Amino acid sequence: MTEADFLHTTRASYDAIADEYAARFQGELATKPVERAVLASFAECVRADGGGPVADVGCGTGRVTGHLRDLGLDAFGIDLSPRMLAEARRHHPELRFEEGSMLALDLPDGELGGLLAWYSTIHVPDEHLPLAFAEFFRVLAPGGHLLLGFQAGDSVLHLDEAFGRDVVLDFRRRQPERVAELLTAAGLSVRVRTVREIETESAFPETAPQAFVMARKPTVSGGRQDGDTD
Template sequence: MIDSDFLHTTRTFYDAVATDYADHFRDLLAASPLDRGMLAAFADLVRAEGAGPVADLGCGPGKVTAHLHDLGLPVFGIDLSPRMVALAREAHPAVRFDEGSLLDLDLPDGTLGGVVAWYSIIHLPEERLPEAVAEFHRVLAPGGHLLLAFQVGDEPLRLEQPFGHPVSLDFRRRQPDHIAELLRRAGLTMQARMVREPVEDVESTPQAYLLARKPHDTAGA
């Protein structure tokens, strides 16, 4: 696995807050019909293509991974935090969860029918984003689909001592047009985008969802 200061900081942060995080956000997906709609559309597209398994990258406690499993996808989760992986395995024993970094996936080229990065690119420094997108492209099979979710904005948010734990982390908001351009440069074809307003008393910024596809003919990518 690639290691650097930001990976160490992110892993330490989520190991510390894992249990409180899982409890706090346990019902968030159930209360977000637009989020479930995007995940359902992604699942329909992956099933229609029949291109292979799906990886949920930065899966945290596994809520989205388990939801995709319930939608009928052959899905597994990968997270940087050992504690998050342990919680995911405990909560969802029917689903596979592994430790790993989305910058250096221990997966063969062209083997995934889908990749989900649900609020996991928000901790990457700007200069590492093209590297992550290239990795998404590498592991996707031709015809495979990618779904990204992230907060919209230009200014990062630094979260200090969440749930009373002595840790902090930067959350980097992104602009959909910029991320879409990175996807195009990597050889992925944009299919859809959605920006929704923040949920009152839960979120402070709009939320973006980008859906892209790896073309069957990638010779020019």
């Protein structure tokens, strides 16, 4: 199968900036209390439903994968970029990191108790997003939990330079309602939609609100599902 162009350019771009990215963002989560609270809620939901492996899809340098481990989850990372994965293994040698694409995850059906896509679907073009969500549904176990983080909006930010290096990266801002519709169409039950407003007075200034959507794979397929009422 021919690889989609955006996968090639995204991989090459993050390979080019991996060292600088790791140095810049390694401590970012410590400055984001709302994000930590969202991740803690996700971890609590996964643990409450029996745990199981949790894939951090688009893990980059593994900084959030490590945080999930600290929250008590059996977390591992998947990413397109070999050089980002090298940084992840360097910073978190105790964790497992694998190269792969969210459009074709090398995981068995129903393998995961949880899946995190933390600012990784932002690089996926609209026409490929349903395929990614179908993969998320496939690899989650019944009752498994999904958390997405992304920038909220309706625009696409294109970068052809980052950290002084040439890149080809598109950051797609999406409305939580639209993302929720696509997750529902993929068979997932949306549980939470929330938006945090822009932070400008911080070490990591932003240009868009930040959105978080949590969903769950129903515990049965077809007929009465968890959450149904009489």
